[in-house]
Amino acid sequence: MARKLDDLLERLGDATDLSALDSAVFDLRDRYDVEHLVYHSVKSSGDQWAALTYPQPWVDAYVENNFQTIDPVVLSCFRGFTPVDWKRLDWSSRPARALFGEGIANGLGNQGFSLPIRGPSGQFALFTVNHRSGDDTWGKFTRGYMHDLLLAAHFVNERALALDGEGHAPHQALSPRETDALTLLAAGKSRAQAAERLKISEHTLRVYIESARFKLGALNTTHAVANALSRGLICL
Amino acid sequence: MIRYLYASDLDRNGALAAGMFRDRTAQFRDRMGWDVDVDALGWETDAYDRLDPLYVIAEDHRGRHAGSLRFLPTTGDTMLGDVFPHLTGGGPIRSPLIWECTRFCLSPTADAGVARRLLLAASEVGLAMGLRHSVAVFDAPMVRVYRRLGWQPDILGTDAGISAGLWTFSDAVHDGLCDRAGISPQQSRAWLEADLGHLPLAVGA
Missing domain, CATH: 3.30.450.80 (Transcription factor LuxR-like, autoinducer-binding domain)
Incomplete structure (x- = not known):
């Protein structure tokens, strides 16, 4: 399903x-x-x-x-x-x-x-x-x-x-922190490594990933990363 | 007892609502010196009260307002998103699994148990609604109070003495809050269901 x-x-x-x-x-x-x-x-x-x-x-x-x-x-x-x-x-x-x-x-x-x-x-x-x-x-x-x-x-x-909304939806734009979180995951970092790198807790990292997932219209983190890459919102 | 009322339910709970909005004046304007709007009745209200938020209200033994807080889903308009996006990574946090909590208020006569009951009630909302997190903005020193009460937020950002914090819902935290408040998990859930009904939304953390 x-x-x-x-x-x-x-x-x-x-x-x-x-x-x-x-x-x-x-x-x-x-x-x-x-x-x-x-x-x-x-x-x-x-x-x-x-x-x-x-x-x-x-x-x-x-x-x-x-x-x-x-x-x-x-x-x-x-x-x-x-x-x-x-x-x-x-x-x-x-x-x-x-x-x-x-x-x-x-x-x-x-x-x-x-x-x-x-x-x-x-x-x-x-x-x-x-x-x-x-x-x-x-x-x-x-x-x-x-x-x-x-x-x-x-x-x-x-x-x-x-x-x-005639193509622009400001409420769906990724914040700088959300972009950082997805970029590190796309580069193959674990959640723990990404949190460490951004000097935030893993709970906080999870929130930025979840918010990015929602804004990108993805069902899960993998889908969110792929989606952000294909739209050029993050780059490796 | 804890009540779970939408703004649209307040008409039918007039005395409780009046107590809440007046105690908010006492806390946010008089004690904390915030620049808030107070109307001719002495009620403190803002734009988010007009979005039919969910209020969690602790009653004292005579059924009067002892303390309260206010929830709005972050998919819609929120105070953090509109006013403090610089505290949450440079933009609003939005997700159906994350709600914003604002206007944590205690009546001038509230005893220490009221804050503990309110935190438990906030946790109850999260578990019953299948949420993962709650975000809130508060005076930075309040973090010590939350720690003492047994549910410490992760700090998302701080600027000019104002912090944005993140609470994570879990069964373990909930059990701890029940113990501290001296309220059984069954009683806590029963109060929520008395106002909002049974919700088949609870998910594993």
Whole structure:
């Protein structure tokens, strides 16, 4: 699974326009073998953008009926940033129960997990996994893949911001320290050697590597180093 | 008891919120002399309070504010990234696995246990949310206080008496903080889950 996800994210990393995010969301849905995936971004300007696998009739009905005003997922997730299992939400009101029933009738699964994302300049997004399964299977799935999905969700958001930002994304620029850390790893130094050389603790080195990994849209350190080399951000 | 409340939850916890923002005035403006904004109600707030942050609030035995701190994910806007990037390697640190902690505040009447409970609660947030690290900016001499409290940060950078520090989440640190605070790991987790629910995000360090 990890290797396939790697390939998929690499393809998304190479994408040059927002339509690639649509196919990435479908690809991710297939890789994880779940019913649906939704990525929905809202900028501080109010501009919205979404890539999702929901059937079009359901999207149309949702928009037409302003379901976002009664949807417990939206009401819960567009505030705070705690990931939310749909089971934990309050579906007891009549409109919420009707919404859930309509969703199922339109091909949605009964389980869901939504990850709120905070981006720069007040941007926020919601990344939702929807599936049809019993509670046990769903519990195993969320425990097994939540960490993976968290990284994938943020990666999709970073790519969306970069592709939407006319080519420059200052929040994705590597800091001098992050560049130093990746350069030493690329030169074959161990973490201990790199930390020693930069006169910082290994915990601190790990943070610079992790931040660089995130900004570069890499799944792991090896991928981050390769990515920085190929983009000419570090040189040997 | 420890509360875990987003800014959007504070309406329903008005007295606790008022206590927190007034105690922040007492600490940051009156005791530390920082140039902070205080409104007509005597509340100290800044731009990051408007980003719906997660507040960790220690209550005293009567349910009043005894101490608090504030978390924001580093993927979004943070104080370190906006104001102190020179302390963190020349640019903002950003990762979904790293959150920024700011406005560590103790009420003027807080006893020594409150700071220990707050550090434990911060650790609880990290483990429950599957985070690896927290970063924070603080007055440089505070590092000795954190050491005494049992959770010392790595210093990322210091300039003009202000340091940026890095805390690493781990089960071992958490157990130590539980011992020092005299709170069981089960009790600590139960308080978090009472406000935020159960989160299947915990990952191995």
